[in-house]
Amino acid sequence: MRVNHQMAARAGINADAIPTVYGAVLERLDTGVILLDAAGHPAFINARASRIVAAADGISADATGVSAASGAATRALRAAVAAVAAGQVPSRRVYLERPSGLAALVVTVIPLDGIDDGAPRVALFIIDPAAPVRIDTHALGAAYGLTPREASIAALLTRGADVAQAAGTLGIGVSSAREYLKRVLDKTGARRQANLVRLVLRGFADSPV
Structure with a gap:
């Protein structure tokens, strides 16, 4: 479970509670998952999202928030996060163009409702259409x-x-x-x-x- 305790503390999130609440479920997903507070600060990133971010090809995440490859794309992504966190829309999907020219990353932003105060408020689900398909x-x-x-x-x-x-x-x-x-x-x-x-x-x- 890749919980960033420094980011979590800045966001007012109880980082120690995150593994208990979300456990190994998010780590088992082959979809990238980043959990954010209402201000858009990351507190958790699963293994798949870590690999996508490490590739530096369309999305990045640090203590300041999540960013895209261009200013316009970053504004669109952060606006989607803000709108979902504020309850203005039930969810939002953003397509992030990539410097490599590969197919755009597909980011779905959803709220995390019904959880304790201090927990992450928004989840990003990141799909890389260019990733090879793994068949069970x-x-x-x-x-x-x-x-x-x-x-x-x-x-x-x-x-x-x-x-x-x-x-x-x-x-x-x-x-x-x-x-x-x-x-x-x-x-x-x-x-x-x-x-x-x-x-x-x-x-x-x-x-x-």
Whole structure:
């Protein structure tokens, strides 16, 4: 749990209570999460958000608040935080352009209602659309009775590989890969490969979400 005690103290937040309230749940998310006080000062950042911030490509976070790559984007982000914290809107989504030219970061700002005084008031959920999709092949296999090889084929196709590329990655022939794909489609009830990809992304993809 990455609680910044100095930031928390400046925001009047009981940092020691944050792990108890939020625990390991936020750390397990593959979405970046930053918790802020009503003034926009960070008190908590999970592992995924730490990596996004460390990349210095679209968003930064320090004791002064959260910032974007440009002045205009920073103003838009902070205005969204202020509006949500003040209860003016139920949530707000901001798209932050990145100097690298990769797809914009998607930041959803939501209020943290119904928690004690002194706790964080606003949460930022940060999605990096350019991040590779991670598929939970164990859960996928368990849900549909897929063998490890069948689940791997489904995961590779969902990440954008074609059948030949998936076969090469797994060290099998293309005809074998096609047979595995046929079994996957039968077991999942997906009529086509596109349906399979949608099914996997909706239920078994960790990132992006």
